[in-house]
Amino acid sequence: LDQLGCREALYACVEPVQWVHDRDQHGRLLAKPSSVSQLAKARSGYSFAFSDRQNILEVLYDNLKDKSKVLVGKNLTTVRQHASGVTVICEDGSAYVGDVLAGADGVNSKARSEMWRLADEEDPELVKNDKSSLxxxxxxxxxIASSSSGLPAGExxxxxxxxxxxxxxxxxxxxTYYFVFEKMNKTYKDPHIPKYTEADKIEFAERHGDMKVTDKVLLRDLHKNSVSSTLVGIETATYKIWTWGRIACLGDSAHKMTPNAGFGGNQAIESAAALANSIKKLSDTSNGQRPTQDQVVACLHSYQKLREVRAAAAIQASNFLTHVQALATWGHALFARYGLNYMGDFLENLTSDVTVGAVAIDYxxxxxxxxxxxxxxxxxQGQGMKENLLVRAALAMPFLAVFAFAWKISSAVVGIGGDGLASSAWYSARLMPSSLTTSPWGFGGQFNSSASMNNTYTTTSANVHPATNMLTTNFLSFSGVVLSIWSIEAIRCCNALMPVQLPLLFTVLxxxxxxxxxxxxxxxxxxxxxxxxxxxxxxxxLTKMHYTKAVLPSLLMTFYLPLIQVWLLPEVSQRxxxxxxxxxxxxxLSLGQFAMSKIWKDTADQDKIERPKRDVATLRYTIGVPTGVATMFWLYTxxxxxxSFSRLFLAHNITTTLADFSSTSALTPVYDLLQYNYLIAILSTYLWLLYFVWDAKVAGIVTQSWLTVLAASALATVVLGPGGAVGAGFLWREYIITEKRHKGALTSDKVRRGVCEGKE
Incomplete structure (x- = not known):
């Protein structure tokens, strides 16, 4: 609509939405208010607004350069198709001939019913299912009420x-525009969808009059000031056939959705733009000649192909929101009660998914x-263009293969028991009776892999075996880098309600x-x-800044400080x-981050709108410090x-390792276990970064060749060590997702470049 020059006129007759309040049955807030309009404007350049159809039609009509083409009071009765065009006959007997009939006449579309009639004449099975889709x-x-009863404007x-x-x-x-939705006792199919009388409407309004719009305003307060009101069944349909011959349906006649998300009007406008684009392309390629039947059919099919996936996704999103707001199932109720709190941008992201891929008028x-x-x-991007998560899971199977291998090693070591380990000369000669008699997580005592590794850390801190000491310090410093990354990803906005928001779970495991x-x-x-x-x-x-600031100090206090004491204190018992x-x-670490985050104010809502890169500097030093520590130990090594480095870092055959576990030959068992732990962690994290590069290359965000990427990774590993390379790789990843744009994104630079190329 902005392309048509309607933006200012539209905003002049509406009140942009500033806040959305989600409330329970008592009118109390379920979550903090959603700044949907402000964030929508920051993301897309356009505020979120609501208006009735009358205002929009008036703006569109006033914007027309030639109003003589608009004929009112013409009710369609019959459509006839012929080789040279399509003829529509109206109720008053008038007839009009054209190349294409665009039926944007609503959910009870006469154009669609005529299209079905004509299709049935050639193929009775083609639209059979569509007839029962509604x-x-x-x-x-x-x-529509003349008074808001005290509700604030723009909310x-x-x-x-x-x-x-x-x-x-x-x-x-x-x-004030108000809606009351009620789930019926069953799903009704067309033509059996209920029709309601004035008496039905009055009864419905009285029955629901005590519903709380807010904690102070009831539904009856709005309804008594109604200028107009109506009771209807809310239809929804995903039609498979939008076009037949020279007829094309659009808007509710092609894709009908529930009104809760407010997507219906936008989707209709998109379909109109897509149809206009297809017709314009047809006109441009016709060389001034009247298009043939086959050309028109192909043109209309291309219109549907472009729009049907996104329209279906919008219908699905609208239906989901309708069910959530009506707490249709226990799953929807749980989402409303808890999901809205942890997904503060739910409505904004849902709207963004629908609008990001919006159709523009190409010409x-x-x-x-x-x-x-x-x-x-x-x-x-956006609804209808999202990647299939099952496909991504299949592509990510190498991670699960590595996990299975690591689990097998871990289980085998735990299963061996501790008799051989307890009699090991390495432990008995070097280690005082351990105070670590039980695992802190209640998984058993000294004779498990966790206790074994802890004894390893204590023993190596005495530097009784320099090689073990170096391997251990490199492994622990690498772990510090990984922990900092996991902590950052847990507080990233886009990871809301995902398992990675639970670093405590992963670190305990x-x-x-x-x-x-x-x-x-x-x-x-x-x-x-x-x-x-x-x-x-x-x-x-963006990450939540008050948490981001807490990551490094809490990591230093809970992870690094105790390890420094283990390495520096003189007495084994103290260590x-x-x-x-x-x-x-x-x-x-989790408690420390939570406690320290309270020192700073949560500015996430403001940062998303005004400063979405505010956390970048904090991220750099939060990752940079553990990266520097890991690099320091690597360079010392x-x-x-x-x-040799091969003996220091490359594990021997696991069969040999397990067979030697009861040996008194000092080093091999736990040392090899630590090597495997370190190498698999490195492999997994490197693979994770390379998979991101794969994604980014497909999206056109990363343009470097694979040879360049792999060479840089190898060089970073040699110079900085695995921990340093992972830290540097993560910071490079952060730069990519912050500064680079998808190849399909319509940015100012790309548009200007396209204009210049067109002029050339």
Whole structure:
């Protein structure tokens, strides 16, 4: 509509929505208010607004250059197709001939019914299923009130009730639009969808009059000031056939959705733009000649092909929101109660998914305002264009293969028991009786892999075996880098309600089974659930600053400080005491971050709108410090290793390792276990970063060749070590998702480049 020059006129007659309030049956807030309009404008350049159809039609009509083409009061009765065109006959007997009939005449479309009639004449089975597609599960009282009863202008209040819901939108001049939805006792199919009388409407309004729009305003307060109101069954349909011959349906006649999300009007406008694009292309390729029947049919098929996937996705999203607001099932109720709190941007992201791939009019210039947001319009992203998670899971099977291998090693080591280990000369000669008699997580005592590794850390801190000491310090410093990354990903906005938001779970498992076991599992989950589409808007990669600031200090206090004491204190008993404290770092790290985050104000809502890159500097030093520590130990190892690097870092055959576990030959068993743990953790994390590069290359965000990427990775590993390379790789990844754009994104630079190339 901005391309048509209607933007200013539209905004002049509406009140942009500022806040959306989700409320329970008592009118109390379910979650903090949603700044949907502000974030929508920051992302797309356009505010979120609501208006009735009358205002929009008036603006569109006033914008027409030639109003003589608009004929009112013409009710379609019959459509006839012929080789040279299509003829429509109206109720008053008038007839009109053209190349294409576009039926945008609503859910009870006469154009669609005529299209079905003509299709039946040639293929009775073609539209058979479509004729029964229209259905209704909800009835809705829709009204316009002259008074808001005190509700603030520019706000939407949504009420969540069992099997029913409300919505009130206060527009310009206190004009208020209200909806009451109720789930019916069954799903009705067309033509059996109920029709309601005035008496039905009055009964419905009285029955639901006590519903709370807010904690102070009831539904009856709005309904008594109604200018108009109606009770209808809310239809929804996903039609398979939009076109036949020279007839094309669009809007509700092709894709009918529930009104809860407000997508219906936008989808109709998109379909109109897509149809106009197809017809314009047909006209441009016809060389001034009248298009043939086959050309018209192909043109209309291309229109449907472009639109049907996104329209179906919008229908699905609208239906989901309708069910959630009516608490249709226990799953929807759980989502409303808890999901809205943890997914503060649910409505904004749902709207963004629908709008990011919106159809533009190809033959008109893009408005400058649409190119300035955090989320460029992109026809290759959004609803209907999302990657299939099952396909991503299949592609990520190497992570699960690594996980299975690591689990087998871990299980075999745990299964061996501790008799041989307890009699090992390495332990009995070097280690005082351990105070670590039980695992902090209740998984058994000294004779498990966790206790074995803890004894290893204590013994190596005495530097009784320099090679073991170097391997251990490199492994632990690498673990620090991984922990910092996991902590950052847990507080990234786009990871809301994903398993990676639970670093405590992964770190506890890593303590029990080893980082080498957990790292491939974490990498699998993260990569599968985080396609490149996740970062379509700059603010989606944002982390919560008050938590981000807490990551490094809490990591230093709970992970690094106890280890420093383990290495520096003179007495073995003291070192073991600090190691006992260190074992609890999964819990203390999480508690430390939570406690320290309270020092700073949560500015996430403001940052998303105004400063979506605000956290970048903090991220750099949060990752940079553990990366520097890992690099320091790596460089020291390069200079002072008492054994070859292959012996220091490359594990022997696992069969040999397990056979030697009861040996008194000092080093091999636990040393090889540590090697495997370290190598598998490195492999998993490297693979995770390379999978991101794969995603980014497909999206056109990374343009470097694979040879360049692999060479840079190898060089970074040699110079910085595995921990340094992973830290540097993560920071490079952060730069990519912050500064680079998808190849399909319509940015200012790309549009200007296209204009210049067109002029050339």
């Amino acid at each position: 259905e209704s599960q909800y009835q809705c009282l829709y009204g 939407i209040d949504v009420g969540y009730n069992e099997k029913r819901s409300t919505m009130a939108i206060v527009g310009k001049n206190d004009r 008109l210039p893009l408005p400058e305002g649409s190119l300035r947001g955090w989320m460029p319009f992109n026809p290759e 890593a303590q029990r089974r080893g980082l080498g076991v957990v790292a491939p599992l974490y990498s699998f989950v993260h990569w599968v659930l985080t396609p490149i589409d996740t970062f379509k808007s700059t603010d989606m990669r 073991q005491t600090w190691l006992q404290l260190w074992q609890y770092f999964p819990v203390t 390069l200079c002072a290793s008492p054994v």
